[in-house]
Amino acid sequence: MKTKIISWLSYMAVLAFLLQSCRNDDLISPAEKETSQNALLKEGSSLSLWKEDETYIRKVQEVYAEYANENYIRSIHGTILWQYAMTMDTFNESYLIAPVVKDGKVVKTLEVFRVKSKVYFQFSDKDPEANDFFQTLVFTEREKISASSVSENKAGTITTTVCKKYILTVGYVEGAGGEQYPIQETKTICKFVEVALPASDCLGDVDPVTGECGGGGTGGAGGYNYPDPPDTDDDPCETLKNQNLSFEYKEKMTELKKNSVLSQKKESGYSESKSGLFTNLLQATSTDESDGLTVPVSPDTKGYIHTHLNDYETGDVNVDGLPIIKQPIRMFSPADVNTLMTMAEMATDGDYSQLYGTMVSSYGNYTIMFTGTASDIKTGFGTSQWREDYKNYRKLHDRWTFEKLFLTFLKDKMNVDGIELYKIKSNGIVQKKTLDPNNSVQSNDCPQ
Known part of the structure; x- marks a missing residue:
C-alpha cells in the first residue's frame, strides 16, 4: 500500500468581530440545507476561497451517494456542506475536509482520505479551531469576505510540516475620519498526518457512512470503492x-x-x-x-x-x-x-x-x-x-x-x-x- 503523507494539525486563532459581519442560519435556505449533502459539486461551483481539487470532491460525493445512510448521517452528525470542502493544497485525489452543520452552526468536520482504490470517511468534533474557521467561511456574507494566504515550511526530523496562514477579511470598521479599517481573522493550517488510516477496524466507534463497524462488507476498515483511481505508474x-x-x-x-x-x-x-x-x-x-x-x-x-x-x-x-x-x-x-x-x-x-x-x-x-x-x-x-x-x-x-x-x-x-x-x-x-x-x-x- 502506498503511504500517503497527508497532514493536518490545527487551525489556530479565535474568531472576533463577528456580530456585525456574520450572517445567521436564516440566510441558508431550506433547499440549500436539503441539497448541500446530496447534489454533486459542479465544476467551478466550489464556495471555497482557494483553489481546490474539485475532481476529488465530486468523486467522493459519488461514493458517499452510493453507500451513505442519509438518515443516520443527518440525525447523528448533521449536514455536510460539500461546497465548502477544502483539499488543503493537495491535487492528487487524496484528501479533503468539509464542514458539518447542525442547528445553524458548524459542529464538526468530515475528513475523507483515499488510499489506492478505497476512500475512508471520518467525522471529528475534536478540533474547535477548525469548526471556527468554517463557521466564518460559511456564515459570513460573501460580499464581506475576502482572503489571502502565505505558505511556509517547517523542517521536521522525518519530513516537512506544511503550514499555510489564511487571512480572512470579514468586514470593515469606519474610523473617525471615515477611513475603512479591515476586520481580519487569521488562521494557520498545519498538515502532518503520517498515516491516514486508523489502527482499528472502525473509523471511530462505528463506520460513519453505514453506521456499522468495519464498513458493512464494503472493503473493511470503513473503506469504500473509489471510482477510477489515478494510475500511479504514469508514463x-x-x-x-x-x-x-x-x-x-x-x-x-x-x-x-x-x-x-x-x-x-x-x-x-x-x-x-x-x-x-x-x-x-x-x-x-x-x-x-x-x-x-x-x-x-x-x-x-x-x-x-x-x-x-x-x-x-x-x-x-x-x-x-x-x-x-x-x-x-x-x-x-x-x-x-x-x-x-x-x-x-x-x-x-x-x-x-x-x-x-x-x-x-x-x-x-x-x-x-x-x-x-x-x-x-x-x-x-x-x-x-x-x-x-x-x-x-x-x-x-x-x-x-x-x-x-x-x-x-x-x-x-x-x-x-x-x-x-x-x-x-x-x-x-x-x-x-x-x-x-x-x-x-x-x-x-x-x-x-
Missing part, C-alpha cells in the same frame, strides 16, 4: 504533460524564465512537496566557484525547479586586466542527477513515477525523470570533483550541444541508467531526448 510523457497544466507549476516556471532572473549571479528555484507545496530553495554556501542552490531532500520531496544562469561577469579581472566571464553550463549537472537519485533513494513506497528535476535556462527548459528500479539508484555525484570533471569534459567537447554533452557524460562517465531527459518546448510539447548508437541526439515528441 513520463503523461506525467510531464499533466505537470505542465498545473497552475502552480506554470506560475513558478513563468517567474524563473524571466531574463532578469536568468541574468543574476546566483541561481533561483523551488522544491515541491508531494502535497503540491512549493518552497524557495536557499543558495548554497557562497564561494568563488559556486552560484548554485541547496536542495533539501526528504521522503516528502516530489521534485525541484531551478535556473542555470546566463554568462556573467564575476567582478574580477585576469592578468591582462580583462573582466573574467563565468559561463555556466545551461544543462543538468552531475549534482542535479545526484539530487534526483537521492529523492528516489528516499521514496519509501518505491514509487518513482512522479519524481522530477527541472532546469530553466535561456538554452531551453528541461526535466529529468528517474525511470529505473531500486538497483539503478546511484548517488555520490554532488562533489566538487564531479563538477570539475564535467567542466573539463565540456572543454574537450566544446562543439557539442548541451543535450549531447549531458547525455554522453551520463552514459560514459557516470555510468547511470534510469535517468531520462525531456525538453519542455515553448509551445508546451514535451520532447524526449536520447542518444542513438552513433551518439547523436534523437528527439521524439510525446503523444498529444
Whole structure:
C-alpha cells in the first residue's frame, strides 16, 4: 500500500468581530440545507476561497451517494456542506475536509482520505479551531469576505510540516475620519498526518457512512470503492504533460524564465512537496566557484525547479586586466542527477513515477525523470570533483550541444541508467531526448 503523507494539525486563532459581519442560519435556505449533502459539486461551483481539487470532491460525493445512510448521517452528525470542502493544497485525489452543520452552526468536520482504490470517511468534533474557521467561511456574507494566504515550511526530523496562514477579511470598521479599517481573522493550517488510516477496524466507534463497524462488507476498515483511481505508474510523457497544466507549476516556471532572473549571479528555484507545496530553495554556501542552490531532500520531496544562469561577469579581472566571464553550463549537472537519485533513494513506497528535476535556462527548459528500479539508484555525484570533471569534459567537447554533452557524460562517465531527459518546448510539447548508437541526439515528441 502506498503511504500517503497527508497532514493536518490545527487551525489556530479565535474568531472576533463577528456580530456585525456574520450572517445567521436564516440566510441558508431550506433547499440549500436539503441539497448541500446530496447534489454533486459542479465544476467551478466550489464556495471555497482557494483553489481546490474539485475532481476529488465530486468523486467522493459519488461514493458517499452510493453507500451513505442519509438518515443516520443527518440525525447523528448533521449536514455536510460539500461546497465548502477544502483539499488543503493537495491535487492528487487524496484528501479533503468539509464542514458539518447542525442547528445553524458548524459542529464538526468530515475528513475523507483515499488510499489506492478505497476512500475512508471520518467525522471529528475534536478540533474547535477548525469548526471556527468554517463557521466564518460559511456564515459570513460573501460580499464581506475576502482572503489571502502565505505558505511556509517547517523542517521536521522525518519530513516537512506544511503550514499555510489564511487571512480572512470579514468586514470593515469606519474610523473617525471615515477611513475603512479591515476586520481580519487569521488562521494557520498545519498538515502532518503520517498515516491516514486508523489502527482499528472502525473509523471511530462505528463506520460513519453505514453506521456499522468495519464498513458493512464494503472493503473493511470503513473503506469504500473509489471510482477510477489515478494510475500511479504514469508514463513520463503523461506525467510531464499533466505537470505542465498545473497552475502552480506554470506560475513558478513563468517567474524563473524571466531574463532578469536568468541574468543574476546566483541561481533561483523551488522544491515541491508531494502535497503540491512549493518552497524557495536557499543558495548554497557562497564561494568563488559556486552560484548554485541547496536542495533539501526528504521522503516528502516530489521534485525541484531551478535556473542555470546566463554568462556573467564575476567582478574580477585576469592578468591582462580583462573582466573574467563565468559561463555556466545551461544543462543538468552531475549534482542535479545526484539530487534526483537521492529523492528516489528516499521514496519509501518505491514509487518513482512522479519524481522530477527541472532546469530553466535561456538554452531551453528541461526535466529529468528517474525511470529505473531500486538497483539503478546511484548517488555520490554532488562533489566538487564531479563538477570539475564535467567542466573539463565540456572543454574537450566544446562543439557539442548541451543535450549531447549531458547525455554522453551520463552514459560514459557516470555510468547511470534510469535517468531520462525531456525538453519542455515553448509551445508546451514535451520532447524526449536520447542518444542513438552513433551518439547523436534523437528527439521524439510525446503523444498529444
